[in-house]
Amino acid sequence: LESLAVAAAEGRPTVSFEFFPPRDAAGEQVLWQAVRRVEGARPDFVSVTYGAGGGTQERTVRATQRIARESSLSPVAHLTCVGRTVPQLRQVVGAYADAGVRSVLALRGDPPGGPTAPWQRTEGGLDRAIELVELLRGLGGFSVGVAAFPDGHPESRTPSQDARVLALKARAGASFAVTQFFFDPARWERLVDTVASQGVDLPVIPGIMPVTNLRQVTRFAELSGTPLPGDLVDRLEAVADDPAAVRAVGVEAATRLGERLLAAGAPGLHFYTLNSSTATLEVCANLGLVRGRLARA
Numbered sequence: 529l530e531s532l533a534v535a536a537a538e539g540r541p542t543v544s545f546e547f548f549p550p551r552d553a554a555g556e557q558v559l560w561q562a563v564r565r566v567e568g569a570r571p572d573f574v575s576v577t578y579g580a581g582g583g584t585q586e587r588t589v590r591a592t593q594r595i596a597r598e599s600s601l602s603p604v605a606h607l608t609c610v611g612r613t614v615p616q617l618r619q620v621v622g623a624y625a626d627a628g629v630r631s632v633l634a635l636r637g638d639p640p641g642g643p644t645a646p647w648q649r650t651e652g653g654l655d656r657a658i659e660l661v662e663l664l665r666g667l668g669g670f671s672v673g674v675a676a677f678p679d680g681h682p683e684s685r686t687p688s689q690d691a692r693v694l695a696l697k698a699r700a701g702a703s704f705a706v707t708q709f710f711f712d713p714a715r716w717e718r719l720v721d722t723v724a725s726q727g728v729d730l731p732v733i734p735g736i737m738p739v740t741n742l743r744q745v746t747r748f749a750e751l752s753g754t755p756l757p758g759d760l761v762d763r764l765e766a767v768a769d770d771p772a773a774v775r776a777v778g779v780e781a782a783t784r785l786g787e788r789l790l791a792a793g794a795p796g797l798h799f800y801t802l803n804s805s806t807a808t809l810e811v812c813a814n815l816g817l818v819r820g821r822l823a824r825a
């Protein structure tokens with residue numbers, strides 16, 4: 529990823545933000561408000577998640593193309609193996625290339641039935657992220673990223689399986705990884721050390737989700753198999769009736785996590801914004817990661 533090399537040469541970590549594709553015109557407006565606000569922070573890249581169904585996949589492609597064409601942000605396009613044949617996947621990649629997108633996060637994707645449903649390959653499609661990495665490397669012209677799981681992928685049996693699969697994806701041509709959100713920095717360090725011990729040099733950018741809503745993060749944590757630290761839950765529950773106080777606790781926890789990860793040598797931080805930039809930008813400001821000028825909320 530070019531922006532990783534640029535940031536490393538400048539002796540600073542990358543900062544990046546993840547969005548999801550809007551469902552309707554109102555959602556589009558919310559997304560673009562967030563896009564315009566984060567432009568002020570001059571992030572190294574942003575990414576747009578890729579949905580499980582045909583309609584949401586098209587919305588992802590459109591949102592990513594629009595960000596590439598109409599904003600100053602550099603999008604990394606998510607792409608999954610779900611619901612597409614190989615020729616259809618090539619078409620999506622072509623649409624990204626035409627919009628000037630130069631970097632793709634290659635994922636297997638969650639099963640259309642949700643993260644806990646059994647995986648099923650689409651007839652004529654691909655079965656694993658590694659096959660999509662190979663397809664993209666074969667087409668050429670893209671830097672390719674992959675997913676990593678500090679708390680383990682729900683289908684993996686052991687932490688060493690997660691590290692082994694990540695090393696395989698790097699050997700297949702991935703040049704960076706972005707992680708699922710997590711709360712214990714030691715888990716990220718263990719994954720990175722295990723991958724490095726296999727002789728693989730792969731920047732693994734930790735994903736951070738600032739908690740602004742306890743119910744929502746509890747649901748996400750259940751789906752992804754990420755343990756929520758008991759002391760964080762206690763602090764959030766103590767102020768549960770006060771949304772501003774909940775957000776303040778979430779921002780403080782995400783700031784501490786970011787500090788510890790950067791101190792441990794993380795190459796950058798990737799923030800799950802849920803299309804709302806306020807908490808994320810507060811965390812970035814606390815960490816000194818805002819490079820431009822932020823407009824008022």
Ligand code: FAD
Nearest residue numbers: 577578606635636637638656657675681683684706707708
């Ligand atoms: P894979 O790398 O294919 O792994 C899937 C499972 O198979 C894992 O358990 C892995 O250990 C196992 N496995 C893979 N290869 C081997 C092998 N050679 N030998 C043994 N076991 C193997 N989902 C979406 O639908 N859209 C998105 O936009 C999206 N964005 C994401 C962004 C990030 C940063 C992350 C971390 C996840 C994202 N996901 C997204 C979720 C992701 O698609 C799911 O977690 C999916 O279940 C696994 O994807 P993967 O790319 O890691 O798959």
